[in-house]
Amino acid sequence: MSGISRRRFLAASVAGCAATTLAGPKKALAAGSFTGYPDGMGVLVDLTRCIGCRSCEAACNKEQNLPAPDKSFDDKSVFDETFHGGKQKRRPDENAYTVVNRYNPDGSDPLYRKVQCNHCNEPACLSSCFVNAYTKTKEGAVVYNPNVCVGCRNCLVACPFGIPGYSYSSAFDPVVKKCIFCHETRLKNGLPPACVDVCPQEALTFGKRKELIKIGHQRIQTHPGRYVNHLYGENELGGTSWMYLSPVNFDEVGFDPNPGNEPIINNVKDFLGTVPMVLAIWPAMFTGFHLLAKKREHDKNNQDTEKQHGEEGGDQ
Amino acid sequence: MKSLIGWGSKPVDSHVNEKTDQQWSLFRKLMLGLTPGQYLGQALRNPFNWILGIIFAIGLPLIAYRFIFGLSAVTHASNDYPWGLFLGFGLFTMVPLSASGFMLGTAVEIFGRHDFEPIERLALLNGLLGYLFAVIYLLVDLGQPWRLPYPMVVSFGPAAVLFLVAWHVATYLSVQVAEVSVSFFEWIGWLGGKRFIRRIALGLTVSGIILSTLHQGALGALFNYAPGKVHPLWYSGSFQWIFFFCSSIPAGLSMVIAVSTVVKKTMAWRCDDNFKENLDRCTLGLAKGASLALITYLAIKLIGVAHDNEWGYLATGWGAWFLFEMAVGVVLPIILFAYAIRHQVVAIARVGAFVTIFGIVLNRLNTTLIVFNWNLYQEIPHIFEVIIAVTLFAVYVVVYRFILYRLPIIFSWKEQPQEALAAEAARPAPIKTSNAPIGAMYRKID
Numbered sequence: 237m238s239g240i241s242r243r244r245f246l247a248a249s250v251a252g253c254a255a256t257t258l259a260g261p262k263k264a265l266a267a268g269s270f271t272g273y274p275d276g277m278g279v280l281v282d283l284t285r286c287i288g289c290r291s292c293e294a295a296c297n298k299e300q301n302l303p304a305p306d307k308s309f310d311d312k313s314v315f316d317e318t319f320h321g322g323k324q325k326r327r328p329d330e331n332a333y334t335v336v337n338r339y340n341p342d343g344s345d346p347l348y349r350k351v352q353c354n355h356c357n358e359p360a361c362l363s364s365c366f367v368n369a370y371t372k373t374k375e376g377a378v379v380y381n382p383n384v385c386v387g388c389r390n391c392l393v394a395c396p397f398g399i400p401g402y403s404y405s406s407a408f409d410p411v412v413k414k415c416i417f418c419h420e421t422r423l424k425n426g427l428p429p430a431c432v433d434v435c436p437q438e439a440l441t442f443g444k445r446k447e448l449i450k451i452g453h454q455r456i457q458t459h460p461g462r463y464v465n466h467l468y469g470e471n472e473l474g475g476t477s478w479m480y481l482s483p484v485n486f487d488e489v490g491f492d493p494n495p496g497n498e499p500i501i502n503n504v505k506d507f508l509g510t511v512p513m514v515l516a517i518w519p520a521m522f523t524g525f526h527l528l529a530k531k532r533e534h535d536k537n538n539q540d541t542e543k544q545h546g547e548e549g550g551d552q
Numbered sequence: 553m554k555s556l557i558g559w560g561s562k563p564v565d566s567h568v569n570e571k572t573d574q575q576w577s578l579f580r581k582l583m584l585g586l587t588p589g590q591y592l593g594q595a596l597r598n599p600f601n602w603i604l605g606i607i608f609a610i611g612l613p614l615i616a617y618r619f620i621f622g623l624s625a626v627t628h629a630s631n632d633y634p635w636g637l638f639l640g641f642g643l644f645t646m647v648p649l650s651a652s653g654f655m656l657g658t659a660v661e662i663f664g665r666h667d668f669e670p671i672e673r674l675a676l677l678n679g680l681l682g683y684l685f686a687v688i689y690l691l692v693d694l695g696q697p698w699r700l701p702y703p704m705v706v707s708f709g710p711a712a713v714l715f716l717v718a719w720h721v722a723t724y725l726s727v728q729v730a731e732v733s734v735s736f737f738e739w740i741g742w743l744g745g746k747r748f749i750r751r752i753a754l755g756l757t758v759s760g761i762i763l764s765t766l767h768q769g770a771l772g773a774l775f776n777y778a779p780g781k782v783h784p785l786w787y788s789g790s791f792q793w794i795f796f797f798c799s800s801i802p803a804g805l806s807m808v809i810a811v812s813t814v815v816k817k818t819m820a821w822r823c824d825d826n827f828k829e830n831l832d833r834c835t836l837g838l839a840k841g842a843s844l845a846l847i848t849y850l851a852i853k854l855i856g857v858a859h860d861n862e863w864g865y866l867a868t869g870w871g872a873w874f875l876f877e878m879a880v881g882v883v884l885p886i887i888l889f890a891y892a893i894r895h896q897v898v899a900i901a902r903v904g905a906f907v908t909i910f911g912i913v914l915n916r917l918n919t920t921l922i923v924f925n926w927n928l929y930q931e932i933p934h935i936f937e938v939i940i941a942v943t944l945f946a947v948y949v950v951v952y953r954f955i956l957y958r959l960p961i962i963f964s965w966k967e968q969p970q971e972a973l974a975a976e977a978a979r980p981a982p983i984k985t986s987n988a989p990i991g992a993m994y995r996k997i998d
Contacts, residue, residue: 320929329631364777366715367699367707384707387695389634390714394777402695404629407622410695492780500777504713507773507793511716511766518762522662526754529664 271475272357276376277423278445278477279432280452281350283489284462285439288336288348292431296334299418299430303331325490328352329401333415334431341488349489353378353399353415354469355477360500361391361400375424376445376477377417385411396473396495445477452481474499563822566966567741584957604946611943614936626936633931637941640920642689644771645913646682651804653679653728654764661757668837670830673735673961675808680728683721685948692940713773720767727760735959765797772796775919783923785865785874788856798852801845803912805838809905815962822956824963832898839901842908843889850882870926877918881911
């Protein structure tokens with residue numbers, strides 16, 4: 237008379253298998269890094285050319301049918317706005333998919349930096365989304381499907397550039413709002429996004445990402461004094477479709493100077509890799525513990541009964 | 553209730569009214585065997601109910617307000633701090649505090665520690681309610697809560713950590729409902745259901761361990777999506793999920809000690825002798841388990857600091873805050889537990905449990921709110937957000953109490969004679985084992 241019957245063991249195994257099945261397919265994600273679609277498009281932003289005219293903001297607002305801003309797009313006083321005790325400049329949100337900020341490194345001439353979604357090759361928002369609301373299109377845009385979004389805002393937590401905004405003020409249809417590279421209205425048809433189209437300074441260059449990398453390095457080589465020798469976004473966080481050239485170190489114009497070259501998804505691969513192992517090993521291991529515990533209990537009871545000379549033994 | 557017992561009322565603990573020899577109706581069972589007038593009277597005499605009433609009077613309209621006017625009406629609605637108190641406390645803290653279900657399930661069902669049986673049901677219920685309310689907090693926080701089932705039925709993102717959390721919490725909630733349903737079946741008197749759950753108890757417990765290991769860890773792994781945002785001392789690329797899993801063990805065990813302490817103080821009339829007589833022994837046993845887990849947690853946190861070479865940060869202000877969390881939330885309870893176990897002082901173990909809970913709450917709030925965006929700015933939750941979080945916790949307390957008053961969790965249901973015989977045959981006699989893994993170390997020291 238054993239402590240655990242074959243039936244109970246089988247029941248435990250079946251439960252374990254059921255848990256495995258219920259847990260859904262987990263991608264092992266051990267494949268090498270994805271470096272972008274071969275014909276993915278991108279934009280090269282040259283900070284030396286930007287004059288802070290904010291016409292890209294205005295164009296974006298019109299193209300995406302966003303609400304009219306509090307201050308007109310001609311108003312340069314927005315560059316003086318800071319938030320949270322001066323610790324933060326303007327950032328994209330539900331009402332503005334792109335913003336331009338002014339920086340004055342070392343009191344020299346001001347530099348302007350356009351901020352929008354960088355359209356990562358391996359987007360953190362996409363990999364953190366549990367309903368697969370995000371898609372990296374073959375044209376290079378990271379687009380969002382509001383029809384499946386539950387509103388957990390994990391993408392806002394995950395985005396290393398602080399880009400997505402959430403329409404918190406909406407009670408019945410709150411969604412994530414972010415730059416989608418004008419995918420529906422322009423990019424799909426091979427057209428540059430509205431902001432690039434309108435830029436009077438050619439600070440924004442639209443093209444295939446692969447070509448833009450070459451152009452970026454050419455500019456650095458041709459004008460070694462004008463740029464720091466770095467094309468931001470070429471490798472950062474797995475590479476982004478939007479890349480930047482700057483005359484000063486990138487941390488002086490509000491970039492995270494060292495985000496690493498690993499895409500965000502690599503941080504969770506270790507954990508996701510352990511999932512199937514736990515699912516497979518735990519049932520046998522803990523059922524084994526149970527058998528050991530039962531055996532010991534059983535033996536102990538037997539000993540006790542032997543001492544008591546022939547009273548009924550066993551633990552069941 | 554106490555005064556009513558003084559007058560000769562007896563709380564329901566069997567199907568049969570002993571005075572009249574008639575079966576209790578379901579309504580009278582819900583009324584604890586009192587008449588509606590008596591029930592209302594005792595409820596109104598309890599000052600705690602008045603406090604709850606005030607909280608609900610303020611909080612429930614605010615919850616309605618949140619659903620009519622959106623999250624921005626009651627939170628700071630920040631794109632930089634997407635997760636506020638509802639998730640920081642409600643999800644990330646309630647879930648580890650509810651690890652008790654799988655811990656005690658494992659001890660009793662897997663390791664055969666039947667000496668913990670008097671407290672097993674309380675631990676299981678604590679687990680179930682904690683998870684249930686974690687989901688309720690989540691529903692208040694989600695932008696479109698009516699889409700909660702989407703990751704299960706509409707659109708799948710299986711490569712996301714949150715997908716795993718969603719599936720595991722949903723599955724584990726069902727497992728816990730099944731585990732706790734034993735008490736419910738006894739209460740309504742359906743023994744077939746009870747026997748069925750008893751048969752699959754081992755399977756349920758093992759799946760509980762699997763699911764708990766993974767989703768407790770997954771809550772930590774969620775922060776691996778934000779490596780630059782969480783302060784390095786609270787972040788570990790390799791061990792984040794292990795930190796969260798490991799700390800959930802003392803959290804769950806301490807929560808059982810804390811809840812049983814409150815129960816013993818405030819509803820002694822409902823506890824039966826078996827619960828009361830075994831509680832001190834069980835508390836020390838749980839304290840042993842919790843202290844071992846805390847020591848392990850302290851060790852791996854140190855390894856975490858060493859592994860990423862973060863010693864330099866310890867000398868900063870954030871480092872002082874980290875050391876405070878470690879000293880008060882981890883080292884202090886270890887000392888308290890050790891003293892309590894060495895000298896068999898249950899009261900100290902209870903203090904230790906409350907301190908442990910404080911430490912876990914601090915750790916989770918640190919990770920989600922305080923050291924999140926450490927190089928950006930500090931988010932202070934909106935006052936309405938705080939009130940709603942408190943209100944939901946008050947609902948949790950009310951539901952908890954409602955169930956403890958009625959279902960045989962801290963008392964045994966008096967079975968009919970033939971049922972009792974059948975149960976006696978089916979269940980192994982409780983044995984005081986002395987050579988089980990938990991606590992073995994202390995016995996050696998003793």
